[in-house]
Amino acid sequence: MPFTEKSRFLPILPAHPGGRAAVTCRYRCGDACSHEAPNTSDNPYFGDVVRGAVDRRKVLKAGAVLAVSGAVLDVGVAAASPAGHGSGLRFEPVEPNTLDAVVVPRGYEQDVLIRWGDPVLPGAPEFDFANQTAAAQAMQFGFNNDYCGLVRVPRRGHRDRWLMVNNHEYTSESFMFLGWNDDDPTREQFEIALAAHGLSVVLLEQDRRGRLEVRLDRHYNRRITMTTPFDVRGPAAGSDYLRTSADPSGTVVLGTMNNCAGGVTPWGTILSGEENVNQYFANADAVTDPVARERLARYGFPGGETTRKWERFDRRFDLARDPNEANRFGWIVEIDPLEPESNPVKHTNLGRFKHEGANVIVARDGRVVAYMGDDERFEYLYKFVSDGRYKRGDSRYAREHNKRLLDSGTLYVARFTGDSPTSEIDGSGELPADGEFDGSGEWIPLAGGDRSFVDGFTAEEVYVFTRQAADAVGATKMDRPEDVEPSLRTGRMYAALTNNTDRGPGGKEGPTEVNPRVNNRHGHVLELEEHRRDNTAERFSWQLLLVCGDPESPDTYFGGYDKSQVSPISCPDNIAFDDRGNLWLSTDGNALGSNDGLFAVPVEGRERGHVKQFLTVPAGAETCGPIIRDDFVLVSVQHPGELDGASADNPLSHWPDGGDSQPRPSVVAVYEKRR
Template identity: 65%
Template sequence: MPSVRVFPFEHLEVRLASRPDNGIPLPLLSHHTAARASTTCRYRCGNACAHEPPNPSANSYFGEIAARALSRRGALRAGGVLALTTAGAATLAGGATAAPVRGRAGGPPAPGTDFTPVPPNREDRVVIPEGFRQNVVIRWGDPVLPGAPDFDFHAQTAEAQQRQFGFNNDFAALLPLPGSPTEHLLVVNHEYTTETHMFPDYDEENPTEEQVRTAWAAHGLSVVHVREEDSGLHPVPGGKHNRRITLDTEFEVRGPAAGSRFLRTTADPSGTRVRGTQNNCAGGVTPWGTVLSGEENIHQYFGNADRVTDPDTKRRLDRYGFAAGPSERKWERFDRRWDVTAEPNEPNRFGWIVEIDPFDPASTPVKHTALGRFKHEGATIKVGADGRVAAYSGDDERFEYIYKFVSDKPMKPGASAHARRHNMRLLDEGTLYVARFSGNSPAEEIDGSGRLPADGAFDGTGEWIALATGDRSFVPGFTAEEVYVFTREAADRAGATKMDRPEDVEPNPVNGRIYCALTNNSNRGAQSNAGPDEANPRSGNKHGHVLEIEDDPLTARFDWNLLLVCGDPGDPATYFGGFDKSQVSPISCPDNVAFDRHGNLWISTDGNELGSHDGLFAVPVDGPERGRVKQFLTVPVGAETCGPVIGDALVTVCVQHPGEVDDATPENPASRWPDGPGSQPRPAVVAVRPARP
């Protein structure tokens, strides 16, 4: 079931902004760092970047010499695992990724990218290209369920928020409703809460119970019936599919770790039922029409990890970044499950991929243990030649890993109830893998500067290392349940490659390749941290890069290259797929990715380090325009661009945390978006469409 429709830009008569060389203006406003506000860092990820990375492993990068020495032995080992777990489909991928086509300037825009690029800016609005129009679809506090009151910033309650659109929207999906080309279900994640911006009288040291319970209700997901109209995309009041999923919604735990001794708590001695989901970041739409959502920065909501005395439990908490002392939000004062000393297994019940069925508002959402537990950015699906599915996921933290899960059973085609029930169990059984990357350039050519090696590309091969399948572990010293619940430690032991914050990992539906946004890693090469390698070629990488992988879901090997090495195009330590850098938009800190029907890659950014606001960018990945990055929009002051959906004459983005600027307060907000003068900033979903003829 497709989640997007085609976006035909081709009919628009749009030209590049005039300039003597017909290029895209490159002024970057300033050269100062424009990183995220400390408020955002505190409330979104527990200020993770201010602490040492929690990965203490000494995993070394497999360079050319080591890769050659181990190639035959590693291939046989990986092939043997696949033969045991995937019914003999362990033939290794052959050949390398097609060589990049060197871009040419001055030609016609690639289909799907015919718009005037938006220049870098710092305006307090969503800036879109000439020839387009926009509308706000839904905002924090708008009604979702019947009986929801009008939003009142000064009189919020948990009861009201349970029926209203949640806070800080991230991933979004548009699922067509059968029988109508203009009716959809909008499914949106609510990643985290920023209480200092949510409540006008918030005391960080003494939050009230009502504020805490309101924040619990502002987490999770929203399902909203929407309709395309001439005036834009709008909610349909009283939609029968509408739903709020919060930190109080019951989830079923499924897969090989369901019932594990590490998941049992006082409230759930079975280890099979979890209350709620949190820190839902990116996600994906399955071919059978459900939505996958990743639980990411779970560590920050739990208090008193330093009081744990069991050394194994303490080590595992440290590996996931659980901090000492009370939590930022003090939730443990109002529910013992947030106190690690009272419920040491409660943290293990978060950090999973969850699956919801938006078409059945009475269904119980699922937490999938077979896909491993870590700080999932999201998960997306690619179907193999024999019908089995692969789910790709990144662990969004510095020096963490990229994973793949391959199902044991094939997907059943069709939309029958029987096929759907079967397909909704595919992620319960299969094999979990982690990626190891090898470069093909001499080590001395990867010096941390970002300069291309002599062969003109950052590229190489890779291996998917099997971690576990069912109740069988492939990691020495780990049981299968330990692999699934403490996946980071298992991947450390397996020798995975440390990456620069692997975020969204998605297959391109046109060319079949996998694209991964690696947002940044200023710690690369600093002090005792891992140094540069060909897959992460810059020391102090503050702008990030985009990885392109040629991967058959059913094989143990893959080929890879870097499509983009982001930053100021005038910086020699940047690369744009070989395209003329005088003709591209500057881009920094790639986060979410999406595709249009032409196979163009669309990238949203988080934490632009070039002095401009974050935005949404389009870039062809094949043909003469490969690497030609063009900025489609920017978001308001303090905001992040999230969850792009690229459809037919419709683009939607989630504008997250507008106004989250240090020293901003409800009395003196840094942004007035989306409601204008006299209002408070509110996270919201925006739809962009071509202007009327």
């Protein structure tokens, strides 16, 4: 069997909409799905395409664009270990299950690379669950690892060392501490949680067997936490909206939080997205300025106290005392793992919203384009196009030039148009008469440098209050845009729209061709092609590659592939590509009743839409941060055992260590067995 005899089935417990446990919603996003969506704008949906617009079918048949992957690292991904002929996806799909285990296909094996609490810095103590300290956690692997990125370490004559960078998205205190008391957290628990957020950088080495091992390197290994200084760069740096009593310059922020997905840049840095930051700040209802209150409400900042109650220990989390502190989070941050002494950066030119992540491609003219999603119901898709052009090579001059490319450029938001009559988009998921959900669209400029393109907004206001600016230009409301990533082979952009059970009911916006189902529990995957294959273009065509769910249900679609031959998939979240251009999807909150997993799907040829499940993670866990290479696959296993009714005092999972151990978020490496 591909899992151990000690593996056991766990109960399927009632979950929030989309399949997550209620306790996960509470800690991860502040129970966002139980509150009204903060987007109350009345943006129209442009459902009737003007004939003569871009012909999507011609565009999608066009050739590839230039995609630069960097010189000192692997930015793209090589052929996956399941590779073979054709699409290369020759593994036997894993069946849906509810096991307390990571389940991989026959012929594959797995290792746990690093767990929450394992040492990252030399001298870090061994993890002691019952006796944690903030000082220890600041030297150990953080909690709830999400995104995982690899940057190759330059070393002449060797190609077997990487720096692995992991986001630590959020803390689940009742799973971290025995005897946790919601109403009475201690200062030590608060400080442990600060240290458990952020990112970890660890050196990986590959041995002769191809196995990866973590090294406690004194030069490269690093912990970035909620007390690490970040430089603010871009046109909103120093803005009045970013100045606080602790930082009157508005140019230095302590820490990063709720870091979800991310990307590796062509110049060898990591981009990481700050997502559900609103849940960490208390007392928005005590802010008296009506404009400030409206802005806080648009981002979902809560009134009253927070779940974690950090505001009791640090005034910056109390909006009644420092309302601008909220504006200092919700950015794309950039970390240079090859320069461990450098300050990380918060990029204001990429806008402020609930960033799932950002992924970069180099366009034909050398400018870099970053694609981004705002992960909440009825929010938007964005892209950034730099003013400067990418310099090839691994010289220090080229690298320093490239590290400034995100400081200057134009920020856009997407507006979609369907090409079918609105009468054919009835919310059932039934395909329109032309056989596909598809259409065209445009990128609407919001701001570039110090110039605003939105009436009534200054450029600073566009960058700091990006959601309101996007509302004002009539952007298209989407079903939770999570990971958004271009294929380096074709230049096409793919977006995971995870779900939106709020679409349609209660007077909310109903179905649109790009979001075609009411009560969308299972999500869908968008494929977007820029006009003339130019990633800097302001027009595009699009289609839905997948409409996820049970293949036996009439409201699902798998790129036109035979639905009887595909794996069921629900709630797509993170995206990756292998060297053959296959799309890999991890899921978050499987609403079909089985564990989350990692799936592969060809996007071209006869097998386009043929979804195959590569692995599943333990019950209660989410599959995050996949990396697909020819010699290994990496996944982050986030919040294992995070089930309603469970806690540190009542663990319902014992993965990865077995026995009566506590569950620990971890990174897993999967290898094909040697024949």
